[in-house]
Amino acid sequence: MTGRPITVAGEALVDVVQDQQAREVPGGSPANVALGLARLGAPVEFATWLGDDARGHRIADHLRASGVRLVDDVFRATRTSSAVVRLAPDGQPRYEFDIEWDLPALPQTPRWLHVGSIGAFLEPGARQVAELARRTAAAGGTVSFDPNIRPALLGSAADERVVFERLAAIADVVKLSDEDAAWLYPGLPEDTVLDRLLAIGVQIAALTTGAAGSLLATSTHRVSVPGERVDVIDTVGAGDSYMATLIWQLQHHGGTFGPISRSMLTELGRVSTRAAAITVTRPGADLPSVDDLVPAGTEPETVTSR
Template sequence: MTVRLIAVAGESLVDIVHDGATREIPGGSPANVALGLARLGTPVEFATWLGDDAHGLRIADHLQASGVRLVPGVFGATRTSVAIVRLAQDGQPTYEFGIEWDLPEVQQTPRWLHVGSIGAFLQPGASKVLALVRRTAAAAGTVSFDPNIRPALLGDAAGVRAWFEQLAASANVVKLSDEDAAWLYPGFSTDAVLDRLLEVGVELAVITTGAAGSVLATALERVPVPSERVDVVDTVGAGDTYMATLIWQLRSHGAALGSIDGSALAELGRVSARAAAITVSRRGADLPTADDLLSVAGEDSG
């Protein structure tokens, strides 16, 4: 089987984590998704925006060590973006950001494109992301989108929701966390948010709810999937792991996304939850490999 190249477009940054000590960890939601895909054995190209500085070189080395290919022109920023991360006792993070974002040119139209997070909303790069999404959709490519909402960097919720829905209208797969859903659609139930995503044209809509699991929905099926039980060390990167693992499974799925049956949706959710559980059991956004997933699956069946 020929594995198709996947392109990811979005920000990279260094997480400066304060949890009793201070650690600097390469991160950023799209960067984590690209890393996760590469660790799962999927060829992936990453369009991001780095400074030619110590942080930028560290991010590049971190990604390339796992097999991520950076597009030409990524070192165009005046400085590499950072996020100050403070972890509560339960492992939940809060963030403060110093972001510079633009999108280098992506010359070839991807067969599969993943976008999301700050890069999908912060100008000037966000307009280029939207154009790339529409270009990919127009060429019959597949688009996945995880908004990974960061309210501190965004403006009026109504305006952000309109921009979000422009992107979602050209996407095949959209994943929201329950926090994303509550911010974008205050007062909406999980089912109502899923209904809205399907209404704007999404084929497969997913809402993750942390320890409560996730719900995967198409126009024909709606399947709740429990989370995996695990001792939580650090939740950073959990949603990105779920997203990367979902794409990894879908990229070779034979059926059209909107016609995936309930049992297949449940399996997609279970494997993605298993991968996220591995990440939260580790310190930092240390996403699993395919061997890690197979090892955990073997333990569960043993």
């Protein structure tokens, strides 16, 4: 695919995984989304904040190997951020963070901007992320947002819900997990959470529900997409894989989308679910390539009304 890249803005860090033996692997939700988009063949640039150290350059090399372009001035942090990851028996990760976050300047307004996770909430970078999102929307670009909530780094749910909704109101596409929804909107049913997102202006809202699958909603359609039965190794990167694949499908034929039919909404969820299912069968955030998802000689279907 040619043309201007998708811009992903957010944190990249080293996951220090504590399992049979301690190991360090590149991570961070926005970094994973950038990686996933590049592996699917999308042009992507990544605005992040790394230390000029061994960990930072290892992350950069990992992303570049899959085709991600790093924007200028990313190596300005005093240290590369890290997270200690401990996997529960069911493969779910638990994190302890050491984060430094800011955002390098982007002289060009993105045509598609994806933001999320720590980078959307932690200052001083969060303020710049929000401004970049506003700038993108004002210029007619598309904004996608995945909060990927990390409670250990945040204030109260009530305070952070204000931050979340302020950014969600700018976004065209919002994906959150059932855990995100439960933290941001305790006690609200999942359908009510989707209603709330649509009411503040989100065009496509997706809510992932782990092995059960996902719910996707627009102002005219709502679908439930079942999960795939697979042998889970760990769930690191599953939500990021879903998000990257959703973006990839939506922008594949030009970066804009009109009214979406029920069948197309279902297909968006089905392919994104497939990507997440592939990821959980692999250790770490090893997101799928386009060849893993799309049979040879075919392309994702254009997102248009039918």
